[in-house]
Amino acid sequence: IEQGANNINLVNPTHYAVQLATLLKKYKPSVPVVYNSSGYESAETLKMLDGLVDIYLPDFKYIRNDKALKYSRAEDYPEVAMRALEEMYLQRGKTEFDENGIMKKGMIIRHLILPSNTNSSLKILDFINEKFPNAYVSLMAQYTPCNDLSAVPELDRKITEREYNKVVDYALNLGMDKIFIQSGESADEKFIPDFDFTGIIK
Template sequence: MEDWMKPFENCTLCPRKCGVSRIAGRTGACHVDAQMRVARAALHFWEEPCISGKEGSGAVFFAGCTLGCVFCQNTEISRGQAGENVSVERLAEIYLNLQEQGANNINLVTAGHYAPAVAESLRRAKDMGLQIPVVYNSSGYELPDTLRLLDGLVDIYLPDMKYMDRELAGKYSHAQNYPDVAKEALAEMVRQCPVCEFDERGMMKKGVIVRHLLLPGHVKDSKAVLKYLHETYQNQIYISIMSQYTPMPQMITYPELNRRVTKREYSRLLDYAMVLGIENGFFQEGDPVGESFIPAFNGEGVRK
């Protein structure tokens, strides 16, 4: 067994620390075993402008997730029910294929539960000629030790900061410890990528962008998230304030979340961001809600 495979034997890669032997084929809290599964690998145009650009971001969507938000838009893959099995070698080839298609970057979407294998795939891809930046797109529910496996391999961190309220985190993501865990994870991300850098086109080369999705009826907690981010990191990071919350069919059991965010709610949050003095940020214009943000997880770009 190669060294990079050993963490899957008694898996504690994520904050759940379930200890399952994923290498033996058992599924962990992430809903998947150690065999990497990818549901889609294609150009993606719906990220922040400095990530997607005109050419698109080379998004690689991994199956499985360690968090389990009740409002998840991608349950098909987050519960491990979609995706094609890929080897480390094949994953490296996928990155290079996306680079050849003109992708601005390689965008690893929810890859933490495969971190040792992903790190190995990146090392191999870089040896084979991968030159574009690597983006780590995450829920924010990560362990610093796991993130350190990616130190020097990831150029841009794109985590969520979902909650400051532990009760909300427990109710909607089954993780009361989310705020504390996400704070520590973000600190490690900023340690690795402490300075935001852009090329002449305005595309990000290095740095950290933290996303926050406003939930209906929870402007107060969203304000707390923005306050923490700005007071802790000032202009060292960028903050993406999102209004695209889409109520999925399962939200019938959570009536308070079974609606869209109102324009007034989003305006209140943006006004607060201005009061705080947030300068490095992104916000969403128009009506971003809709299924266009949810790609088809049909194995595109994964099979040879």
């Protein structure tokens, strides 16, 4: 915060939720607290954080159970994520920005568009538009295939411009006006960390 951070971004912090709830009840930072997660969250856990988190930044990956099972081995992801999003929206459905246009409170739902899966993305947009009309939505074009994907060959490529535009155009046609979009250049391996603990462990 002293160095000018706009927020405290807690990435996938679920396993520390109990400790975070205890801490944030004792110390509330002067900048927003962001809960950045996969969306695969227990609604009960989120209720414990009510009033302590300023911005929820969840993914909504899948709306179809077969896709969730095939790609993430989590068949119940859609139902779990839907309940989690409902709880997040209940807590932070009203968005607030500061004088510089930086979010202070609210919710941004991220959706990573996958190749050969745009119909699922459209269903996700229908759900979000109906259930969470005041939430912001980030439509991500950054899917980058890695390693051996022979078991799921449809994922062994980046999404095309046509696929991405199909989803963006659908959102606009629904009247959604709180969306963030990306350029195709975001799908690049240079944005993927080496995960070798560089800068973390000496």
